[in-house]
Amino acid sequence: MSKLTSKKINIWGAFFIMVPKIARVSPAVFSAWQIIAVAHAISYGVIAPVTQxxxxxxxxxxxxxxxxxxAALGLVFLAAAHAIKQALNGTANFMNLQYYRKVEGVLATELHEKISGLSPVSFEDTQVLDEMNKAVQGKDEAVWYAGTILLMLTFYIPYFVCMAFYLFGIKPLLVVSLALVFSPTLITQVLRAKVFSKAEDKSAPVRREFDYYECCITAREYFRETRILGAFAYFRKLYGDSLVLLNKIRFRASAKSDMAELGMQIxxxxxxxxxxxxxVDSLLNGExxxxxxxxxxxxxxxxxxxMKELIVKNFGAVAGNFGRVRNYLKFMQMPVRSGCDVEIDKNADITLSGVSFTYPAARESAVTSVSLSIKKGETIAVVGENGxxxxxxxxLITGLYLPDEGLISYGGVSTEAASMSSIFKNISAVFQNFQRYQMSLRVNIGISDVNTAADDLTLGDVCAQAxxxxxxxxxxxGYDTMLSREFNGVDLSGGEWQRVAIARGLFRSRRGRQVIVLDEPTAAIDPIEETKIYNRFAEIAKDKTAIYVTHRLGSVKLADRIIVMKDGRLAEQGTHSELMGFGGEYARLYKAQEQWYV
Ligand SMILES: Nc1ncnc2c1ncn2[C@@H]1O[C@H](COP(=O)(O)OP(=O)(O)OP(=O)(O)O)[C@@H](O)[C@H]1O
Ligand SMILES: [Mg+2]
Structure with a gap:
């Protein structure tokens, strides 16, 4: 499983990672921008000798x-120096802003690609979710961070070097006293970096809770239930509590660093x-x-x-944001799921040998030592109690998660060795918690196979089957109706959404997917219609490997084989009559349901 690497990233480390990233976006513009920054610095530095x-x-x-x-020449020089300074100032600021915007777009894409390459099981891990949250927050900060350090190197430092030479020429003591004046401010900012980086680590989990409670109060998918349950006040309290906690963390960090800053400023x-x-003394002495x-x-x-701008605004921002920047960079170093692009034989059997899996942060395994072989073209029903x-x-079979122990293979290719895309290419799956895209009906179905035209004819076909x-x-x-109230469309009932999800799975399975999986997408559909859907499904899946999960044992008789799960283990397998004859878990479940139907 991919977790964060514990490699420390320090202030300079982050800078050296970020600068190439930024420069790569447009090397020519980047170089021009840096040259202008140095010229800008020199134009500031020249003002003092010209004034003299x-x-x-x-x-x-x-x-x-x-x-x-x-005397007139002196005036001309002074005016020219100011004019050049202003022109360079405007150009440098303009380039800063334009370039940052461009970089932000590029980094956003890079971050999204990173997220899509993570192993899907990472999303079950609250720690990874935290890191992701922090990374998204830190992405733009990272650009400003590196840009600010660059600005220090190409503008502030060259300027102060020019000034140091000039002052040294006049009176060496001036250079030393200037350095003494600015060092206290510098020290404060180093302290500030430490304080804020710690506060950031503390506040990320609280912020996630805080955002979630707000979602429970205001988000569309929650608010109805929240109102009916009368849980509004409950969530508001939780929201308020986490806000208080969040503010406390922020307040403590600010108070600490502000106090230090005040002392140093004096x-x-x-x-x-x-x-x-x-x-004044030097002037009066004629020096x-x-x-x-x-x-x-x-x-x-x-x-x-x-110097104040450099230290307080720029260095302070760098220091204050460093926690977030580090989170972003750490996240970007997280390993994506590996695996090679391989061609998986469409006629391959699926074999599970000794497969176990435990969710991140869970104590007990969810699947334990399952060995199973699924023949190409077989229809398998998976049944068992909740959990x-x-x-x-x-x-695990679809390769979404990788087993902690054991191996799952398609032909000779294990799900661990193959890239996600090479496994998924072969599979169409509809899961229990499918998505309701706030988009048109056409997109809701066609999204499962964006390379196939979602024309009315094809959509009509899959909708009928679903x-x-x-x-x-x-x-x-028609198919272009929006399935969203928020975007001027219609909403569907739970059962209708499930049918749309099934149609989506069927649309994907049209083009040569050899494995089709339905994980109980029919719970809100009445039993008679469910049986009809499964019958049609069996028809479509005749020459495919089909796996469906259901609680309604009336629908499983048409499967070639029934797999019975109990406490994460494969308890029994066989046909309906074999299992009934066996008189075990399946027979118990079946009898319990039969009573309801009678
Ligand atoms: N994200 C998760 N993190 C930790 N544990 C989980 C997670 N998802 C599921 N589990 C646990 O893994 C076990 C198996 O869950 P799973 O969802 O596979 O059961 P299921 O048979 O599909 O149940 P249902 O019939 O309710 O859909 C359960 O004990 C559950 O609590
Ligand atoms: Mg389930």
Whole structure:
């Protein structure tokens, strides 16, 4: 089973994973964007020396030491430097935004592909569901995260390097004192990263509960039952409780990091005042020119606000979001289900040998040591009490889940060795908990085989076989009627939905699928109609391997063989009369039902 790898991802590790991902989206635009960012940084850095030049030339002109063209040139330089800075600023911001949008789309697709490649059993695992939830949340953060670090490297750092050279040239002590001013803020942000990453781990499971309770109150599939049960207040309380808990986690994290930040900011401010005093002192001692004083005085403000932006806004965001980014990256490292694309022989028998399976987080196995051979073309009925392992067994046979012990093979190919698509290609299955797509009737049926045209003729065929008559229910737009109230369509009854699901399975089975599985999709259909459907089903499945699960033992007589499940084990197998003669579990179940029919 695929679980998260415990490999630690640190701040730089995440950066080095993300940058190639981002660059790959459009390498040429990416390179141009980075070059512009560096040019942007230099344009900021150049402002201080140009300002110094302007003030010095102006003061020389004022004291009669220079002529006016000299001062005018200073003004032209200053204006040009500002104009270039503004132009580069606009271009860099525009490129940032455009590129991010593009990357977000690409990463979303990559994430969806990842999810679809996971072993389906992962979705039974609450831990994996948590990770998935966190990964979806962290995906966009990851782009901003890497983009922000890039911006630090291509804009903020080159800018500060330019400024450091400039300040060093004027007075070396200035560089040292600047560094002292900014280090407290840097330390706070490292603390912040730790605090928020911990809080994120704590809040993910709570958020999942919180979202679920909200769904129980507002979602369409829940609200009727919630009202009738009078459970509204109950769910609201649970919702409120998890909200309180969630806020508590967030509040504690924010309070911790805000307190630290406040303390450090006071230290920084002291340093800032110190620098100003140092400047004034140097000017009065004649160590620096008026121009240098003006330029440094002007740029300390800019440096302070850029450094604050870098540390608090950018680095802070990086640190605060790192928990989510790490979750996203960890999720993307989760192994997808392996297996090779192989051609499975359509005439192959299905063999189960010593198959056991336990759901993630379950204590007991749902299927235990089942050995069974299903001949090509055989019709098998699977019966047994609730929870006896019928659904799990068919999920294993269809290759949806892989056994923990034992082997299931189609011909010589085990479900473990083959890729999901090569197994599923051969199978049409309708499960107990089938989907009700909020889409047209045509899509609801045709979705099972998107490579086959869902034309009216074919749909008419499969609907008739599934006992579904679209004329019965007054579908205004025929097969294009929406099966959704939310999208201006109609809703169906439970039994009608089941027939649509069966039609979907039949539509898929038309094109050479050799195995067809029905896991009790008929529970809401009356017994007489169910028998009719199964009879038609047997007709269609004549030359296919068919497996159907049912509780109604009246329908199983037409199977070649009946498999009886009990407590996850294969208890008995044989024909109806053999099993009745045997007088075991099947006979007991049959007699119990017979009473109801008599
Ligand atoms: N997602 C799950 N996580 C943990 N345990 C599960 C999960 N799904 C099923 N089980 C357990 O596995 C066992 C077999 O369940 P399964 O759904 O296969 O039974 P079933 O025979 O199909 O029952 P039913 O007639 O009610 O459909 C049960 O004990 C059930 O509690
Ligand atoms: Mg079941």
């Amino acid at each position: 030049y302007f003030f010095d030339s102006a003061s020389r002109f004022a004291s009669g030491q220079a002529k006016w063209p000299d 230290l920084s401010l002291g340093g800032y005042v110190g620098i100003l005093l140092l400047l 620096i020119s008026v121009g240098a004083f003006a330029a440094v005085f002007g740029s300390v403000d800019q440096m302070f606000s850029l 006896s392992g019928k659904t799990t067994l068919v999920r 006992g579904f008559d679209k004329n019965d229910t007054g579908f205004a737009n």
